[in-house]
Amino acid sequence: MITEYEVNGEKVFLIRRIIEVRFDKSRYEKLAKKYPKEYLISFSEEKKVLHHTTKRPLVYVSKESGIPLLGHAAFGIIDRGTNLLQVRPITGCNLNCIFCSVDEGRSSKTKKTDFIVDPDYLLEELRKICEFKGRGVEVHIDGQAEPMLYPYMKQFLEGVAEIKEVSVVSMQTNGTLISEKVVEEFEGILDRFNVSISALDQELANKIYGTKYPLKKVLEAVEAIANSKIDLLIAPVWLPGINDEEIPKIIEFALEIGAGKKCPPLGIQKYIPYKGGRKLKNVMSFREFYERLRKMEEEYGVKLVLSPKDFGIEKRARYPSPIKRGDVFRGRIICEGRSEGEKIAVVRGRVVTVLTNKNVGEAVKFKIVRDKDGIFLADEAS
Numbered sequence: 001m002i003t004e005y006e007v008n009g010e011k012v013f014l015i016r017r018i019i020e021v022r023f024d025k026s027r028y029e030k031l032a033k034k035y036p037k038e039y040l041i042s043f044s045e046e047k048k049v050l051h052h053t054t055k056r057p058l059v060y061v062s063k064e065s066g067i068p069l070l071g072h073a074a075f076g077i078i079d080r081g082t083n084l085l086q087v088r089p090i091t092g093c094n095l096n097c098i099f100c101s102v103d104e105g106r107s108s109k110t111k112k113t114d115f116i117v118d119p120d121y122l123l124e125e126l127r128k129i130c131e132f133k134g135r136g137v138e139v140h141i142d143g144q145a146e147p148m149l150y151p152y153m154k155q156f157l158e159g160v161a162e163i164k165e166v167s168v169v170s171m172q173t174n175g176t177l178i179s180e181k182v183v184e185e186f187e188g189i190l191d192r193f194n195v196s197i198s199a200l201d202q203e204l205a206n207k208i209y210g211t212k213y214p215l216k217k218v219l220e221a222v223e224a225i226a227n228s229k230i231d232l233l234i235a236p237v238w239l240p241g242i243n244d245e246e247i248p249k250i251i252e253f254a255l256e257i258g259a260g261k262k263c264p265p266l267g268i269q270k271y272i273p274y275k276g277g278r279k280l281k282n283v284m285s286f287r288e289f290y291e292r293l294r295k296m297e298e299e300y301g302v303k304l305v306l307s308p309k310d311f312g313i314e315k316r317a318r319y320p321s322p323i324k325r326g327d328v329f330r331g332r333i334i335c336e337g338r339s340e341g342e343k344i345a346v347v348r349g350r351v352v353t354v355l356t357n358k359n360v361g362e363a364v365k366f367k368i369v370r371d372k373d374g375i376f377l378a379d380e381a382s
Contacts, residue, residue, distance in 0.1 A: 001151075002041075013041055016151030018090075019058060019116065020050040051114040053149060054092040054106055059335050062118040066334060067344070069125045070319070071351035071376045074144045074338050075115040076122075077129060080373045081318045082308070083136050085129060088143030090116045090150040091338070095174055096210030099237055101277040102144045107210065110276060113336045119152040123159040129319050130165040138168040138313065144338075148177035157189040168312070170194060172235070176214055178221040183228050192231040192263055195222050198239065199246045200253060208243065223257050232259040235267040238289070240282040251300050264303050264310055268293060276339070318374065322348040325371040328381055333360050345378075356380040 003014040011028040013021040021041050023031070031040055040047065051058040061067045061075060069076030078086040091114045096105035103110045130137050139160050141147045148171075150156070160169050170192040178193070197218060199205040205213040225232045234254040238247055251266060259265035270289045273279045284292075293304040303310070331345035333354070343354050345364060353376065354366045370377035 013037070014052060015041070018052050018149055018151045019060070020048075020052045020055075022048040022050060051092045051116075053094050054108070054111070054114055056092070056112060056114045057336065058114045058116060060118065061115055061121070063121045063124070066346060068346060068349050068351050069117065069122065070321075070349070070374055071323075072338075072344070072353065073375045075117055076351070077126060078373060078375065079129060079133075079319045081315060082313050083133060083316045084138045084140055084308075084311075084313050085126070085133070086143075087122070087126065087139055087141050088117075088145070089119070089122055089141065089147065089152070089156065090114075091143065091145045092149060093144075093146045093174075094149065094176060094211075095146070095213070098208055098210055098278055099239055099271050099280060101272065101274040103277055104144055105210065110339045112340055113338055115338075116150070119156045119159065122156060126160065127163055130163050132319055133165060133316055135165050136167050136312070136314075137163075137165045138170060138311070139163075139166050140170045140172070142172040146174055146177065147171055148173050148182075154185055154189075157186065161189040168192065172196070174209075175218040175221050178218075178225070180221075180224045183221070183224045183230060187229045190230055192233060193222075193225050194233045194235050194267060195225070196235045196237065196269075197222065197250060198236040199243050200249050201246065204243060204246065208239065219253075222259070226257040226259055231261045231263050232257075233263050233265065233267050234259050235269055237269045237271055238284070239271050239280060240284045242280070242282075248296065248300075251296065251302065251304075255300065255302060264306055266302065266304060267306055268304055321350070321371070321374050323350055323352070323368060323371060323376055325368050327368045328365065329368075329378075330363060330365045332363050333358055335360055350374075350376060352376040352378050354378045354380060 001016050005012050009025050011023045011025045049058045074091050075088050093104040096107040168191045172194045175195040198208050202215050205215050236250050254265045297304045329347045331347045333343045333345055335344050337343050337353050343356050345352050345354050356364050358364050365381045366378035367381040368378050
């Protein structure tokens with residue numbers, strides 16, 4: 001699963017089609033006389049590790065890295081106080097959606113670092129939290145990313161399927177990396193795909209997704225899902241003034257192919273401008289959004305106004321947190337953060353994103369200013 005090539009004076013090893021390990025070519029040739037390539041790929045301090053899709057520096061989060069899997073919004077596990085756990089194994093996206101709430105993709109102006117989590121480490125930590133939560137857990141794989149870029153997905157899903165407390169395994173995806181083969185491989189280990197399709201017109205899809213969008217391939221993929229044992233929910237984002245006419249077409253398409261065997265067939269999402277995300281001019285109010293959904297419910301005879309109960313989501317005790325807003329700590333910066341001006345520190349078994357100009361390896365004093373849902377943000381303190 002390793003491809004070797006040379007480009008721009010660098011020796012490159014591409015691992016599992018996503019992890020790039022790069023060396024200066026002349027330096028690598030000298031090192032290779034003393035050490036096998038496997039050793040250099042794993043242990044050399046002279047290598048650069050990049051996300052193959054985004055070309056950003058990539059941090060491999062393993063047990064040995066010392067980076068916990070609780071505390072960050074972009075990677076690891078998020079517990080929002082229900083029986084649903086959000087699992088985020090990788091960052092980075094192969095699309096450049098004009099509505100992206102986190103400014104992801106190759107054209108991102110704010111993201112500087114990507115993360116990928118070791119599957120064994122992720123499973124080990126997930127088991128602990130599932131045991132705490134009890135029976136009836138849904139593991140939902142999503143994130144600031146396209147989850148199907150994760151090269152260990154099948155291995156990870158097989159592990160999740162063996163956790164006795166897990167009753168549903170679902171995934172949010174843009175669908176571009178799904179094929180009939182993937183659908184066949186995931187049957188029995190994945191319960192539901194939530195696929196984001198926001199246009200059925202090729203030209204408009206290209207505009208919305210910020211790239212040459214493989215519409216035909218995605219539509220074939222969702223039909224394959226609909227014809228499999230895996231459930232399908234189609235989740236368009238409604239962009240006022242852009243894809244208004246596409247929403248009814250998508251509803252008709254979802255009903256035609258038989259989406260929603262057990263769950264609702266559609267989960268139409270309202271475009272919401274987020275701080276740090278990409279902004280569009282037109283924003284629909286929540287009142288108008290739900291009014292229009294209810295009218296379409298009557299027209300098409302399908303439920304479109306959804307609630308957590310439609311997916312069996314219920315409140316559960318949160319996994320205990322040893323950190324709260326207002327706490328002050330001193331810790332060492334262990335790696336760069338996700339965006340400019342962010343660094344990552346570790347305290348009490350949690351990841352904390354610290355806003356500071358200090359460098360990796362330096363100690364920093366910081367105050368927790370956000371602790372919602374166990375995601376921690378801190379400002380440097382004097």
